[in-house]
Amino acid sequence: MNVQRYAEHAIARDDSLRSRTGKSNAPDNFSIREMVRGNALLVQRHVAIHLHILYITAVMRLAWCLLMVFAALAGRAQPTASAADLRFQNFDRRNGLESLGFFNVVRDSSGFIWLSGNGITRFDGRETRHYAKGAGQHPLLQGYTDNLVVDRNGVLWIGGAGGLCYYDPSIDGFRYIEPPPAGRIQFAYAFAFDGKETIWFSSNLGLCNINTRTHAVLVSKMSGYTNPMAALIDHLGRIWVGTAYDGIRVYNPRNGAMRTLRVPEPDGRPAAVPAMTIDARHQVWIAKSKGMVRADADAVKDAEDSSFVFSELPALRMVEVAGFATLPSYSGTEVRWIATAKGLLRFDTQSGTLQGAYTPMAENPFSIASAGVNGVYADGDGQLWATTIKGLSLMNPASQNFKSRIITSLTQKPDPYILDIGQDRNDTDIVWIGTRGAGLLQYNWKRKKMLRSFEQFDAINEGGYGVNTVVDDGKGRVWFGFRNRIYCLDKKSGTIRQFPLLPTEKNFSYRNVIRKIICVRDVLAIASSTGLVTYDPQSGQYAVVYSGGTSSDINRYNLMSVVAESDSILWCGSKCGLTRINLSSGAWTAFTGPKAPTGLPFFNGVNYLASDGERLLLATVTDMLEFNKRTLRARPLPLPPGTPNSDVRCVLLDSLNNYWFNSAEGIVYVNRAKRNFRVFTSSEGLENDVSDVPLQWIGHQIVFKGRSSITHIDPYSVENNRHVPQPVITAFRILENPRPFDPASVGIKEMELDHRENFLSFDFTAFEFNFPDKVRFAYRMSGFNEEWISSGTKRSATFTNLPPGHYVFEMKAANSEGLWSKPVRFQIYIQPAFWQTLAFRGLLVLLVLGLLYALYRYRINQLLKLQRVRNRISADLHDDIGSAISAVRISNAMAMRRSQESGQVAPLLAAMGEDLKKMGESLDDIVWNINTPASDWKDLLARMRRYAGQILENSAIPYALHFDEPQQLPSLSLECRRDLFLIFKETVNNAARHSGATMVTIQTHFNAGHIVLEVTDNGAGFDPLAPSSRNGLKNMRQRAAHCKADFRIKSAPGLGTQVLLTMKITQKS
Known part of the structure; x- marks a missing residue:
C-alpha cells in the first residue's frame, strides 16, 4: 500500500517538475514516467520487483500470524476477538463518496470532514461535495492531493503536486499561494503544523514554512533531499522530515543545524518513512515499510552522530504502517491507533502492548470497512476516523452501546429467524439459540463464534424449524420445544431425543404449540397452547397441571409466558389474562374477569411476564401493567409522557429499576429516575426498527433477537448521546442561484443584497455522524418571523418576497436525546429600492405637501377672485343701477310736485314710485346676499x-x-x-x-x-x-x-x- 502511494507521489511530482524545469527527481537522471513506460530491460526490472514484493508479502503474512500469536500470548494484551468488538460506522458510495481510495482525513472548524486522494472530498455524514482538478472557477491544479491540515482559524490547507493552496469558502474554491522570491512552489508535501500560525512543508525549494495569517513563505536552509513523505515538530521546535530514500532529516530553525537519521530495514537498506508522530514522553514513533521503530527526541542532537540507535517494537515487526492517531482511554492512559495494511491496531503506550487488531468481520455489520487502512485521524470530539481502500470508517467511543453479530453468515442460512436464546449452565460463555430456519445452534457468546448446529432432529422431521424455547438443565442436557413436541440434546454426545406429544393435546381440536420450558426443581414446566404440563426426566412421566377440554377454554389455557416465583408457585400469562398455579397442590387462581380484584379485563391477553421480587411486569395486548403479588392489584406502568407503548411484546426491568420493552416504534428504554426515555431503532444498530420476538437476558446483557442477527447491550453502561450536533449552513441561494459565502463572516457581518434579491434559500446540516437520521432542525428569520419553525429532518428553508430590511437567519439542531445546539447566524441586509428609501419618501412627502399648499393657495386665490367679483358686482349695482333708480325716483317726485294740478298723472307716478321702491329694496337684498359672509x-x-x-x-x-x-x-x-x-x-x-x-x-x-x-x-x-x-x-x-x-x-x-x-x-x- 505504501509502495503504491509512494509511486503515485513520485510520478505526480516528477511530471510536475519535468513540465516546469525539464529535470527529474528520479535516481540516475531518468523520470519515473520513463521507468514505468520503459523498454524491455525496465520490464525485466519490474518483474523482479514484483517478485520481490510477492516475497515480502508472504513474509509479512507470516509476520502477521506471528503478531497475532504474540498478541494472544502477551500478558496484558486482550484477546483479539474481544478487542475487535468495537462498533465502526462505515461510509462508502452508498453515502455519496465517489472515490473510496482516500489517504488523509481532517476535520475543519465548521465540522466538515475533508478527504484527500483523487481531488478533495468534503463530507458531512449525509452528503458529499467532490472538488476535482480543473472544476469550478477556482479549481484545484492537481488531480492527486495528499497532505491536509487545518490551522487554528479553521482554514483547510492542501498540498500536492500542484503546489500549496487553501480552501476559501467565500468563493467555494481554492487559492494558491503566490510564489516566494526563491521561485515557484511546484509541489508541497509532508505538512507539520506548530499549532499557532506556521505550517512547515517540503517543496521543490526545500523545507519551507508559511505564515497562515500573512501567507508569507520562508525558505529554510535545508534542501537537497527528495521524496518527502511525513513531517512533525518536536517539543524543541525542530522539524523532522521522513523521506523515501534519505531517511529522516532533522532541522533546527533556531540555529539552522541539520541532522540526518538513517532508518534501516532488516536487510540493511534505508527505509522509507511514510508516517511519524511524537507522544507526550517525547518518543517519536516512526513508521517503516516493514514495521515501526521509536526514537527518543531528547537523545537526537544537532550534530551528526552515527551511533544513534532506534528502539524496535517487536509487536509491530514486519507490519506496514501508514499512520498514527492518539485517543485517551477510559482509564486515562494514551491509546495509540496505528493504520496498517493489515488492519487498525490499538497499542497501549503505557504497557507497550498490542491490545487488538480491527479488521473486517463478515458476521459483524459494524466492523471496520477494510483491513487496508491508509490513514487515521482523531478529531476534536474524541472520534477516530480511518481512511481505507474501501471508504471511510468512524469509531466513536461514546457510541458503543449496541454490538451485533449476523447469524446468517455463521449458519449459511438465508433467514434463520432467531426465536429464543438459552444460556449454558455449565459454561457461561456458551449460549443455545433456537431459530425458525436453522434449527438449534451452539454459540460461543464471548468469542462470537458458531460451534455447532442441529437441524435433523429425527427421521420424521426434515430440518429443525420453529425452536421456540431453549433451556439448559445444568445436567448436561439442553431441552427445547419444537412445534408440539419437546426434545432433549445430550451436549456431550450430540444426540437428540424426541419425546411423546403432551397429554393435553388430545383435549383440543387444534395442534398444540410449545411456548416455554423452564426448569423447576427437578422437573420441567412446559407452557403450551393447551395449558401447563410438567415432565419428570427421572420417571419419564408427564403430569397435567392446568388445562381444559371445552371450546370455552381455548383462551384460558393458551399460555404465552410463564415465570417461576418459587419451586412450587408459577405465574402464567395467557390469551385470557393472568393465572397463579401451585405445582404442589395443583390449585390455581385466575386474576381476570369482573370478580377479580385486579381490575384486569377478561380478554386482556398477556403476551409476556417478567418477575421482580414482589412485582410482575405484564405486557398485554393493549397496555403494560405492574402487578403486585402481595396486594394482588395491577396498575399501569409509570411511564413518562409521550412514551411509545403500542404493540408491546415484552417488558424487562433491569437492576437500576429501568424499563426495557419493544414497541411498534422500536426498542424503548425508560429511565425511571430521570423520567425520560429513548427509542432505539435500526440507526443505532438494530437489524430492524422493531422485533416481535421478546427481549431477554444473557448474563448482564439484554439481547435483541432479529431475523438474521443478535444485538446486545449492557443496560448498566448505556451511553446517552451527550454530543450536541454542530450546526452549519452549507449553501445559500438567491433566486435558486448559489451564492458563495464565508461561514465565519456572515455571523458577524451582514451580507448586502439588492432589493430584487429577496427570494432566499438556505441549506444546512449538523454534524452527527453516528445518528444523522435522528437530527432535528429548527430555524427562524429574525426581522421577519421571531418564532422558531421546526423543520424536523428537513435540511433547507426558503423565504420569498422579503421586504427590504435587516434580517438574521438562525438555525439550530438537536440530537437523538433532544439536546439543542446554539444557533448559527447568517446576517442579511436587503437594500431598499430608491423609491423605498427614507430620502425618497421624505422627498415624496415634501412634494405632496407642496402640492397641497399649491392647491390651498389656488383655492384662496379663487375665493379672493370670487370675492372681488362680488365686490365689483355689488359696486356696479350700487353705483350704476342704484344711482339710476335714485335719479328716476327724484324725477318722479319732481313730476308729482309739478303736476299736482292734474289728477291723472299723480296716480301713475305714485305707482311708478312704488315699483321703483320695491326694485331698490330687491336690489338691496341682492347686494346684501352677495356681499355678506x-x-x-x-x-x-x-x-x-x-x-x-x-x-x-x-x-x-x-x-x-x-x-x-x-x-x-x-x-x-x-x-x-x-x-x-x-x-x-x-x-x-x-x-x-x-x-x-x-x-x-x-x-x-x-x-x-x-x-x-x-x-x-x-x-x-x-x-x-x-x-x-x-x-x-x-x-x-x-x-x-x-x-x-x-x-x-x-x-x-x-x-x-x-x-x-x-x-x-x-x-x-
Whole structure:
C-alpha cells in the first residue's frame, strides 16, 4: 500500500517538475514516467520487483500470524476477538463518496470532514461535495492531493503536486499561494503544523514554512533531499522530515543545524518513512515499510552522530504502517491507533502492548470497512476516523452501546429467524439459540463464534424449524420445544431425543404449540397452547397441571409466558389474562374477569411476564401493567409522557429499576429516575426498527433477537448521546442561484443584497455522524418571523418576497436525546429600492405637501377672485343701477310736485314710485346676499328683525319677535340663505297685507342642526288647499323644496294662520 502511494507521489511530482524545469527527481537522471513506460530491460526490472514484493508479502503474512500469536500470548494484551468488538460506522458510495481510495482525513472548524486522494472530498455524514482538478472557477491544479491540515482559524490547507493552496469558502474554491522570491512552489508535501500560525512543508525549494495569517513563505536552509513523505515538530521546535530514500532529516530553525537519521530495514537498506508522530514522553514513533521503530527526541542532537540507535517494537515487526492517531482511554492512559495494511491496531503506550487488531468481520455489520487502512485521524470530539481502500470508517467511543453479530453468515442460512436464546449452565460463555430456519445452534457468546448446529432432529422431521424455547438443565442436557413436541440434546454426545406429544393435546381440536420450558426443581414446566404440563426426566412421566377440554377454554389455557416465583408457585400469562398455579397442590387462581380484584379485563391477553421480587411486569395486548403479588392489584406502568407503548411484546426491568420493552416504534428504554426515555431503532444498530420476538437476558446483557442477527447491550453502561450536533449552513441561494459565502463572516457581518434579491434559500446540516437520521432542525428569520419553525429532518428553508430590511437567519439542531445546539447566524441586509428609501419618501412627502399648499393657495386665490367679483358686482349695482333708480325716483317726485294740478298723472307716478321702491329694496337684498359672509348668522337675523319691524309697524299691527342667539353654526349656501330670507319676507308681507290680524308672532330657534322659522297671526285665515291664482304660496313651497326644507301651513277661515319652516343648516357654502 505504501509502495503504491509512494509511486503515485513520485510520478505526480516528477511530471510536475519535468513540465516546469525539464529535470527529474528520479535516481540516475531518468523520470519515473520513463521507468514505468520503459523498454524491455525496465520490464525485466519490474518483474523482479514484483517478485520481490510477492516475497515480502508472504513474509509479512507470516509476520502477521506471528503478531497475532504474540498478541494472544502477551500478558496484558486482550484477546483479539474481544478487542475487535468495537462498533465502526462505515461510509462508502452508498453515502455519496465517489472515490473510496482516500489517504488523509481532517476535520475543519465548521465540522466538515475533508478527504484527500483523487481531488478533495468534503463530507458531512449525509452528503458529499467532490472538488476535482480543473472544476469550478477556482479549481484545484492537481488531480492527486495528499497532505491536509487545518490551522487554528479553521482554514483547510492542501498540498500536492500542484503546489500549496487553501480552501476559501467565500468563493467555494481554492487559492494558491503566490510564489516566494526563491521561485515557484511546484509541489508541497509532508505538512507539520506548530499549532499557532506556521505550517512547515517540503517543496521543490526545500523545507519551507508559511505564515497562515500573512501567507508569507520562508525558505529554510535545508534542501537537497527528495521524496518527502511525513513531517512533525518536536517539543524543541525542530522539524523532522521522513523521506523515501534519505531517511529522516532533522532541522533546527533556531540555529539552522541539520541532522540526518538513517532508518534501516532488516536487510540493511534505508527505509522509507511514510508516517511519524511524537507522544507526550517525547518518543517519536516512526513508521517503516516493514514495521515501526521509536526514537527518543531528547537523545537526537544537532550534530551528526552515527551511533544513534532506534528502539524496535517487536509487536509491530514486519507490519506496514501508514499512520498514527492518539485517543485517551477510559482509564486515562494514551491509546495509540496505528493504520496498517493489515488492519487498525490499538497499542497501549503505557504497557507497550498490542491490545487488538480491527479488521473486517463478515458476521459483524459494524466492523471496520477494510483491513487496508491508509490513514487515521482523531478529531476534536474524541472520534477516530480511518481512511481505507474501501471508504471511510468512524469509531466513536461514546457510541458503543449496541454490538451485533449476523447469524446468517455463521449458519449459511438465508433467514434463520432467531426465536429464543438459552444460556449454558455449565459454561457461561456458551449460549443455545433456537431459530425458525436453522434449527438449534451452539454459540460461543464471548468469542462470537458458531460451534455447532442441529437441524435433523429425527427421521420424521426434515430440518429443525420453529425452536421456540431453549433451556439448559445444568445436567448436561439442553431441552427445547419444537412445534408440539419437546426434545432433549445430550451436549456431550450430540444426540437428540424426541419425546411423546403432551397429554393435553388430545383435549383440543387444534395442534398444540410449545411456548416455554423452564426448569423447576427437578422437573420441567412446559407452557403450551393447551395449558401447563410438567415432565419428570427421572420417571419419564408427564403430569397435567392446568388445562381444559371445552371450546370455552381455548383462551384460558393458551399460555404465552410463564415465570417461576418459587419451586412450587408459577405465574402464567395467557390469551385470557393472568393465572397463579401451585405445582404442589395443583390449585390455581385466575386474576381476570369482573370478580377479580385486579381490575384486569377478561380478554386482556398477556403476551409476556417478567418477575421482580414482589412485582410482575405484564405486557398485554393493549397496555403494560405492574402487578403486585402481595396486594394482588395491577396498575399501569409509570411511564413518562409521550412514551411509545403500542404493540408491546415484552417488558424487562433491569437492576437500576429501568424499563426495557419493544414497541411498534422500536426498542424503548425508560429511565425511571430521570423520567425520560429513548427509542432505539435500526440507526443505532438494530437489524430492524422493531422485533416481535421478546427481549431477554444473557448474563448482564439484554439481547435483541432479529431475523438474521443478535444485538446486545449492557443496560448498566448505556451511553446517552451527550454530543450536541454542530450546526452549519452549507449553501445559500438567491433566486435558486448559489451564492458563495464565508461561514465565519456572515455571523458577524451582514451580507448586502439588492432589493430584487429577496427570494432566499438556505441549506444546512449538523454534524452527527453516528445518528444523522435522528437530527432535528429548527430555524427562524429574525426581522421577519421571531418564532422558531421546526423543520424536523428537513435540511433547507426558503423565504420569498422579503421586504427590504435587516434580517438574521438562525438555525439550530438537536440530537437523538433532544439536546439543542446554539444557533448559527447568517446576517442579511436587503437594500431598499430608491423609491423605498427614507430620502425618497421624505422627498415624496415634501412634494405632496407642496402640492397641497399649491392647491390651498389656488383655492384662496379663487375665493379672493370670487370675492372681488362680488365686490365689483355689488359696486356696479350700487353705483350704476342704484344711482339710476335714485335719479328716476327724484324725477318722479319732481313730476308729482309739478303736476299736482292734474289728477291723472299723480296716480301713475305714485305707482311708478312704488315699483321703483320695491326694485331698490330687491336690489338691496341682492347686494346684501352677495356681499355678506355666508356664516354671518347675526347679520341675517338682524335683517329679518328690521324687515319685520318696518312692515308690521307701517301696517299698525302689533307683533312679537323671539329670535334665539346663534352659536358656532355651520354656513348656509348663498341660495338657501336667500330662499330662507325670501320665504320670511313673503310670510311677513302676507300677514301684514292680507290676514287682517291684530297680532303677529315671529319665532326662530336652532335645534339639532336645523333652523326653525315660525310665523303666526290671528287673522282671518284661509284654506291652504283652495285653488289660487296668486304665486306667493307656490313660490315659497318651491324655494323650500330647493333647499330640502320642511314647509308647512296651518290655517282655516277665521282661525288665523301658522307658517312653519324647518331647514338644515349643515350645508356647505
